[in-house]
Amino acid sequence: MTISQVSFGSHEPVLDVKNLTVKYIGDTRSTTAVDRVSFSIGTGEVFGLAGESGCGKSTIANSIMRLLKDPAKIAGGSISFGGKDVLAMSAEELRRFRWQDVAMVFQSAMNSLNPVLTIGEQIVDIFTTHAGYSRKESLRRAGELLELVRIDPARLKSYPHQLSGGMRQRAVIAMAVALKPSLLILDEPTTALDVVVQQEIMAQIKELQRELGFSVLFITHDMSLMVELSHRMAVMYGGRIVETAKAQDVYATPRHPYTQALMGAFPPLTGPRIPLTGLPDGVKFRNIPDLSEAAPGHFVAPVGADASVIDSANLAGAAR
Amino acid sequence: MSHSLTSPAAGSTASAPALEIRGLGKSFPIGGLFSRGSVRALHGVDLTLGRGEIVALVGESGSGKSTLARCVARLEKPSSGAILIEGVDILKRDRFQASRAFRSQLQMVFQDPFGSLNPAHRIEHFLRRSLAIHGKGGGSGEEAQRRLEELMTTVGLQADMLNSYPHELSGGQRQRVAIARALAVEPQVILADEPTSMLDVSVRIGVLNLMRKLRDEQGISMLYITHDLASARYLADRTAVMFAGELVEEGESLDLLSNPAHPYTQLLVSAVPDPARAGSYDPVRRAELRQAVMASTQCAYDGDPNQACSAQEPVRHQVGDPENRHWVRCHLYQPWAGADGHALAGEPAQPNLPASNAKEKASA
Ligand SMILES: Nc1ncnc2c1ncn2[C@@H]1O[C@H](COP(=O)(O)OP(=O)(O)OP(=O)(O)O)[C@@H](O)[C@H]1O
Ligand SMILES: Nc1ncnc2c1ncn2[C@@H]1O[C@H](COP(=O)(O)OP(=O)(O)OP(=O)(O)O)[C@@H](O)[C@H]1O
Numbered sequence: 228m229t230i231s232q233v234s235f236g237s238h239e240p241v242l243d244v245k246n247l248t249v250k251y252i253g254d255t256r257s258t259t260a261v262d263r264v265s266f267s268i269g270t271g272e273v274f275g276l277a278g279e280s281g282c283g284k285s286t287i288a289n290s291i292m293r294l295l296k297d298p299a300k301i302a303g304g305s306i307s308f309g310g311k312d313v314l315a316m317s318a319e320e321l322r323r324f325r326w327q328d329v330a331m332v333f334q335s336a337m338n339s340l341n342p343v344l345t346i347g348e349q350i351v352d353i354f355t356t357h358a359g360y361s362r363k364e365s366l367r368r369a370g371e372l373l374e375l376v377r378i379d380p381a382r383l384k385s386y387p388h389q390l391s392g393g394m395r396q397r398a399v400i401a402m403a404v405a406l407k408p409s410l411l412i413l414d415e416p417t418t419a420l421d422v423v424v425q426q427e428i429m430a431q432i433k434e435l436q437r438e439l440g441f442s443v444l445f446i447t448h449d450m451s452l453m454v455e456l457s458h459r460m461a462v463m464y465g466g467r468i469v470e471t472a473k474a475q476d477v478y479a480t481p482r483h484p485y486t487q488a489l490m491g492a493f494p495p496l497t498g499p500r501i502p503l504t505g506l507p508d509g510v511k512f513r514n515i516p517d518l519s520e521a522a523p524g525h526f527v528a529p530v531g532a533d534a535s536v537i538d539s540a541n542l543a544g545a546a547r
Numbered sequence: 548m549s550h551s552l553t554s555p556a557a558g559s560t561a562s563a564p565a566l567e568i569r570g571l572g573k574s575f576p577i578g579g580l581f582s583r584g585s586v587r588a589l590h591g592v593d594l595t596l597g598r599g600e601i602v603a604l605v606g607e608s609g610s611g612k613s614t615l616a617r618c619v620a621r622l623e624k625p626s627s628g629a630i631l632i633e634g635v636d637i638l639k640r641d642r643f644q645a646s647r648a649f650r651s652q653l654q655m656v657f658q659d660p661f662g663s664l665n666p667a668h669r670i671e672h673f674l675r676r677s678l679a680i681h682g683k684g685g686g687s688g689e690e691a692q693r694r695l696e697e698l699m700t701t702v703g704l705q706a707d708m709l710n711s712y713p714h715e716l717s718g719g720q721r722q723r724v725a726i727a728r729a730l731a732v733e734p735q736v737i738l739a740d741e742p743t744s745m746l747d748v749s750v751r752i753g754v755l756n757l758m759r760k761l762r763d764e765q766g767i768s769m770l771y772i773t774h775d776l777a778s779a780r781y782l783a784d785r786t787a788v789m790f791a792g793e794l795v796e797e798g799e800s801l802d803l804l805s806n807p808a809h810p811y812t813q814l815l816v817s818a819v820p821d822p823a824r825a826g827s828y829d830p831v832r833r834a835e836l837r838q839a840v841m842a843s844t845q846c847a848y849d850g851d852p853n854q855a856c857s858a859q860e861p862v863r864h865q866v867g868d869p870e871n872r873h874w875v876r877c878h879l880y881q882p883w884a885g886a887d888g889h890a891l892a893g894e895p896a897q898p899n900l901p902a903s904n905a906k907e908k909a910s911a
């Protein structure tokens with residue numbers, strides 16, 4: 228079984244990423260931000276992507292959206308969406324692809340709204356340009372969308388700076404689901420939301436998703452939320468995927484030491500305060516090998532005798 | 548108005564608390580140019596930060612947390628109230644606002660790392676400027692360079708990133724630059740608005756430990772705004788809960804989170820995602836709870852904490868052991884319900900938990 232064959236949906240994968248490699252080529256610093264990454268997302272599947280800060284998650288999302296700008300270079304691999312080669316799309320194809328086929332909530336959502344237009348104007352704009360609705364109809368739908376994300380429709384008249392961080396984030400989520408795309412990419416969509424609102428919105432998205440059957444690529448640092456919502460997930464470190472399996476399996480038996488450190492670094496909500504550490508000092512994973520199947524459907528990058536861990540003496544600590 | 552429950556630090560030390568907020572209010576006009584609507588973002592907020600104390604501020608999205616911090620940082624003009632830093636009312640000192648002295652006393656980490664770093668500058672610039680405010684490392688010598696590199700390391704970034712521009716950094720990397728920038732000043736008070744929301748848990752723990760260490764070693768006081776209740780519990784001495792522009796509950800963090808008394812706090816604690824109960828979310832039940840919470844929080848009154856609470860005049864109640872300095876302001880709270888105070892009180896608390904609440908309680 229290869230990784231791309233293990234998908235939740237029974238249909239063809241909607242998105243198929245193979246061996247994607249992305250580099251940022253700078254004057255001072257060149258980084259391989261994404262290194263031979265492969266995964267696929269089935270129809271109606273929620274796929275979670277977690278990992279170290281700076282490990283390349285947003286870069287993957289931007290690659291799928293074809294939004295990478297200089298000095299980023301896709302150095303290898305392929306991305307296909309519904310059987311079409313995304314990397315070969317023309318400007319005209321991309322225009323449709325971006326809003327109607329795939330919509331994305333950027334990690335910078337709070338900062339991505341147009342400051343001189345009201346929230347209402349911005350949502351109405353999407354409907355009139357991309358769906359051809361009348362202004363009146365668009366406005367009605369815009370109000371509905373705000374209600375969906377728990378914002379008072381009276382706020383259609385507000386400018387972005389008049390909303391709290393979390394409200395802006397929610398407005399952007401509303402805009403992303405407006406056109407009912409077949410793939411929704413959420414890059415840290417809930418960093419500014421309290422857990423109550425977060426749960427309500429994610430439940431709404433999940434319900435929409437069940438109803439309309441779209442797929443979701445869900446990037447978050449909140450492992451609990453990820454495990455609750457995703458069918459399958461992958462954990463990245465240093466541009467590479469180090470583990471991928473059904474979300475429940477990753478939660479129940481994390482196998483890579485980095486995944487174990489992620490799962491073990493949650494401060495608890497009960498009991499005494501115990502000092503925690505993340506990855507112990509000196510533990511860095513290098514030359515991460517390709518994934519191999521450790522259990523049915525559970526793929527892990529082997530850690531072992533080779534030089535993939537610097538200072539492996541500390542590793543015992545990382546593994547809880 | 549009684550401050551006896553909110554400002555214990557004032558009594559316990561001879562000197563003034565690091566930060567004292569009294570009766571803070573702020574309204575914003577909303578809608579277009581000619582609209583008359585207004586949003587009451589803050590109302591009658593009293594909050595004290597003792598020296599070397601870390602207080603977490605949690606609460607609903609849109610409840611006024613950032614506005615509170617922005618008022619203290621003097622980026623927003625409050626409609627009413629007083630803000631004292633080390634006993635000095637900063638609102639009365641007009642030119643003080645932009646002064647170097649103020650910035651060396653108080654630093655803010657903004658909620659949005661994508662909007663708060665000027666794109667025109669390299670990372671080095673931000674940190675150098677902070678060091679200059681602190682009166683260190685204004686020069687270009689080796690010592691300054693060493694200090695810059697050290698700062699980067701303390702937040703888990705590589706020193707070669709000093710030459711990068713903000714757009715070349717990931718979300719979590721920007722957040723860490725913002726933290727390093729505030730820390731470099733070594734201020735007395737840090738207002739950190741969701742400083743670690745984009746960090747993976749492993750790095751986040753490192754940053755929280757760093758904040759704790761700075762507090763222990765330098766006596767920095769911190770207001771830590773967060774949605775992550777577990778990290779509030781881990782880091783903060785006290786936690787304050789904000790709802791609809793008001794503080795509704797406050798107390799020693801462990802006690803508050805294990806015995807939440809206000810219905811909103813209970814709702815919040817019950818909603819913390821927990822993979823162990825995946826799929827148990829019940830939108831109908833949640834909507835009911837939310838409704839109950841909304842209906843119960845028109846708490847416009849404040850008064851004698853010993854007085855019994857009624858729907859007309861909610862007052863502050865002390866919760867449990869006075870040592871925990873845990874109070875709640877809500878007419879649904881019934882002190883005599885004792886240990887059952889943490890039932891999810893959609894209805895007034897009852898001695899025995901209704902069966903439908905048991906699940907919520909177990910997860911709380
Ligand atoms: N324009 C750029 N130029 C140079 N390097 C870049 C650029 N954009 C991103 N990088 C680097 O690429 C790496 C991956 O960045 P990316 O934004 O994909 O990380 P991420 O996984 O989304 O992290 P986070 O969780 O912190 O948002 C980082 O080390 C970052 O510094
Ligand atoms: N400049 C402004 N003009 C008008 N209204 C504003 C302004 N700034 C904030 N508000 C309103 O004040 C209220 C409180 O906002 P604030 O940003 O303080 O919330 P918050 O608690 O930080 O929320 P979040 O957790 O979502 O960031 C919101 O209703 C918001 O819309």
Ligand SMILES: [Mg+2]
Pocket residue numbers: 284285286334414717718719
């Ligand atoms: Mg990112």
Ligand SMILES: [Mg+2]
Pocket residue numbers: 391392393612613614658740
């Ligand atoms: Mg805020």
